Amino acid sequence: MDIAHHLAATLKQLRHDRGLSLTQAAAVTGVSKAMLGQIERNESSPTVATLWKIATGLNVPLSYFISAADTPPRPVYDPQQNGMSIAPLFPFDEQLRCDYFAITLAPGAQSDSTPHEAGVTEHVVVIHGVLELQTAGEWRTLHSGEGLRFAGDAPHAYRNAQPEPVLFHSLIHYPPPR
Structure with a gap:
């Protein structure tokens, strides 16, 4: 799985696990509902700053989004x-x-x-x-x-x-x- 697909799948899974709608996820992360949806659909590559906002809002480490546990780290x-x-x-x-x-x-x-x-x-x-x-x-x-x-x-x-x-x-x- 490439990094973009991993990021999209991870965001969607975290949001689902927490029972958050896109609107609720936008409220806790400070990232727009539209941007979160684009990331989940793999239509947008977020900046590191945006990923930090999402990680902070969902209370997870940044590395959850940028490396899968079973793959070598990639920048x-x-x-x-x-x-x-x-x-x-x-x-x-x-x-x-x-x-x-x-x-x-x-x-x-x-x-x-x-x-x-x-x-x-x-x-x-x-x-x-x-x-x-x-x-x-x-x-x-x-x-x-x-x-x-x-x-x-x-x-x-x-x-x-x-x-x-x-x-x-x-x-x-x-x-x-x-």
């Missing part, structure tokens, strides 16, 4: 974010409640992230290049080998102002289920 490209790709390095770990991703930002790319679920903590470590990271309204510059832990349940953003791509890893801890 998800986000053309509307101007050059961002994300690939799960390890599948979601239910016991540790974490996702682990490799993220690449092309030169000039910026990704603004809406707040994740309450209690989410992110750990970012730059592997190659220079990353600008905004947390608590402040931009910080991280170089290769540097990292930062921050509350993912507040607005934050990633930016690459350099002429070379930046690769960073993001470890995301989710709170215990409600």
